[in-house]
Amino acid sequence: MTTLAAPTPLTVLTSPVLPHLFDSPADYRRRFGLGQGRRVHRFPAATYLDRRVAREERAIALESLETSDRAASRRVAGLGVTGVLLVAGIVGLLVTGRAASGTGLLALWGLGGATVVVSIVLVAVLRGHEREHDALVQRVQLYEARLRQLRPTR
Numbered sequence: 001m002t003t004l005a006a007p008t009p010l011t012v013l014t015s016p017v018l019p020h021l022f023d024s025p026a027d028y029r030r031r032f033g034l035g036q037g038r039r040v041h042r043f044p045a046a047t048y049l050d051r052r053v054a055r056e057e058r059a060i061a062l063e064s065l066e067t068s069d070r071a072a073s074r075r076v077a078g079l080g081v082t083g084v085l086l087v088a089g090i091v092g093l094l095v096t097g098r099a100a101s102g103t104g105l106l107a108l109w110g111l112g113g114a115t116v117v118v119s120i121v122l123v124a125v126l127r128g129h130e131r132e133h134d135a136l137v138q139r140v141q142l143y144e145a146r147l148r149q150l151r152p153t154r
Helices: 009-014 051-096 102-149
Strands: none
Touching (some): 051 102
């Protein structure tokens, strides 16, 4: 009886990462928030049947990737502008000398706290977009690999 050798951890770590070629229903929607995540769920078509179907699915995946990137750019820009305005408010309080009074000190603390909150939210948005981007890129790679498999031999 023949047995297959289990891959050693070193060979698993050094092997190239290839996309898994399986066509299974997957939900690529955002889990929270408004907008794109509220669309009706759509199962990917069975791309192993036809090149045309695989091309259509790849086009849909590329469109989803572009939409996700545009939405993330808007979110990051909005949070960046908010952070810059908060820092400008802090600098304004310090330059004008209003931070020396009791209400100015309270405003300084409030602006500093809001800056920290905006920074944390910015990091969370960037990490969430990174995960979403990686999933969508893997989906595009899956359909491109499927198209390479379905390429007719001449």
